[in-house]
Amino acid sequence: MFVVSFFAIGGAIKSWGYILRVHEKRKQRLKSCAYVLILANLLTIVIEWISKIIPSPFKYILGIACILIGVVFVSLLETEPSKNVFKSEIKCPELYRKSLMLLILFTFTISGISGLMFQVINPSHLNIKNTVSWHGALSYALIILLLYILPPKVRRYHFLHLGFIMIIAAFISFLFREMGKAEFLVLGMLISAALGIFDLFLWSVLGDMLDYADKSSLALGIIITMKVLGGLFGELLGITVSSVGLDKAYITVIALCGVCISLFLLPQLNSVLILLLKDHPYLAYYNNDSGSNVVSLDLNAAIVDNLLTERECEVFHLLLQGKSNREIAETMFISENTVKTHVKNIFRKYKVSSRMELVNAVLNKTS
Template sequence: MSGHNLFGPRRLSIVAFSFSFAYMLSFLFEGRVLYGLLEMHGVNVSAYIFAAMIAHFAGLLTCGLFVRSQSAAKSIMLSGMGVCLVATVPFFFALSSLWIIGLIVSGYFSGGAVAAWGFFLRAFTPKNDRIKSCADVLIYSNLLMIAVNVVAMNGSPFIGLSLAMLCLVIGIAFIWILPVRQENDQSKTFINKTHGGIKNPLILLCLFVFIITINSGLMYQVINPAFGHLTGLVSWYWAVPYIVALAIMRNLPMTAKRSRILYIGMAMIMGAFISFMLLGRKTSDYLIVDTLMLGACGIFDLFWWSILGDMLDYSDNPAQTFGIGLSANVFGVLCGGILGMSVTSIGLPGAEVAVIALTVVCVTLVMLPPLNRQLVLLLKSHTYLAAYDNMSQSQQKDIVRQIKTLDPLTVREQEVLQLILSGRSNREIAAALFISESTVKTHVRNIFSKYDVSSRAELISTLLKNQMV
């Protein structure tokens, strides 16, 4: 396997996924290829795009049910991409029902392949570098998409389609030579001790992603049509600010505060909508609006992709976790798109549409900081708990003793607290202490009150923060 020596498994997995993802972006979702082909036949583009997105959403969501190991992930990626290749062929021929079937099939299987990549992201990229791997994938795939777009716009959609398929073939070739690594027992043990699972952080992240991407979907429907006349510029400039934002985020020092970057993104997205309302529809106006909007999208996307990448360490099935996280993204885009379509189809003047869109953006963005705070707390608690597991019993007891409470804990509360710190859920604590779950909840509430905290994550970080330092 000379490919291994040339690239290394990490780079190999990035290249393989970038090419495959470029096919999805340029053909299925964001690129001009499918739009061009459908417009040539004068059919309703939205119905086709939404069908592909719904299928992609289903593929992302269900992949974890079939993929439970790295070898299965590789098989799914290979077969999924193979099916996509076959399902794309009908687009070279006259419009038929095979087009919609092809879109649904490729949407579903590409979803499965994307989710399955979660195994390789976890296996080949160290935790602290996942933000870089995610950024690399998004940068390379978007660069490829721009190239395909330019060809499709200036040449023919069929040439664009051929290039998208070429990306897919190259992606398949790289997936073929991806090594499959057996996860060692130590990492499996760690993953299995995931402290009550990652259900709560994942739900929170999905909500976070959903809110962010609602705005993206809305943007496609509200801003894009307004600059429809700048076709040439849009074909190549559209994703440039996105790529630049990703590149900046990728190279930020590890010490940079993520929450501050989130606020910058929020300011940019609001600035984009306000500019859209105040400015005209000239080239310079497009450059301003698109730079702000897509720059913010780049910030947000890498923000949640990296959190999702970090979460893979706490997951028993990375394909499932990765798939669920990304499905929230697709669902958000879908809902935002439907919302945008509904707003634009009422026939209101452009300014009023922009005001409605801006209101939705403001309302959704206001929810981001508290969600981010909760998410950070939950992820921190996982990190702390992992460290807690490695401590001796006496060290664990010292931690509880060292922190002062508003009132001393009872023996029962101490028992419950020790179990919380060992990562047990309320149900597991109830089973361990032979008491009911509502009793555990009441003890947990009392413990929160005595430590003056409002959540389990806050309790864990309060107790273990000093120790970690």
């Protein structure tokens, strides 16, 4: 029965991904993801609270009622894709595959850390677990609401670092302090808020990446699987550590290793995603020399005539970031002569003779 339930939940999330892709504009997808995460979390709190005050038979009735209400809302959805929604005309399969692979590794690592946290830290205060669950869900929703109401120009990238700081603080506090109920409550809220930051990052980025996917349901299915497997791996690791009776220091070291892996993956994930996505709020755009923000131009808007090959797509993006031929060669792991050949082909196809003329041509085409 549990297998059927989880299969149905996975199917529902994949369906949501399809709707996100065909009915929502790219700039609205972060808001849509925030809506879904906040409302789903608040609905979970309400249902959990109601289920504690009603007899057991009515709990099943409540569950069936929620399913029927969901079916009604699904029937009201539009079946035809919106004409105003961005549709990718240029496919960069190599960039997409690399982005998806890094996102999978990042998702698995973060889910593993969360599974370890809740398996090791929560059992130490089982008597207030329900209170922590309620406050944690509230902090989860509030941090997502904060990220939602921030102006579009405000980059959310540094909130990811804040999430890691919260996780590190939680494990270090668990290591060095015998926590009371109030401290443990704050700890649970910190952990849940950090997970809210990462969840909004994951789903909003994945929502934009679906434009480049031939099979969007497959990409969603893989990410969902990695979230489940990562959480399960973390919980099993926590159970093993607890059963062996290892000291808290070992648990903290294991968790911090996971954080280090995630921090190692994050800049790589960011550098690949900025080649694929246009100006996503969770990504950081920096100039290598000054560290200042640079303008991001959308590949699909710029190359509407499908002029460039897959490799030229990647070189094109790096050119617009102001990278030299040597830097492009190092980034793409190809020779500098190969880069020069790609650059010449791009100039020829755009009928320009310099990088400045190329930028002007792109700006004229996108304006």
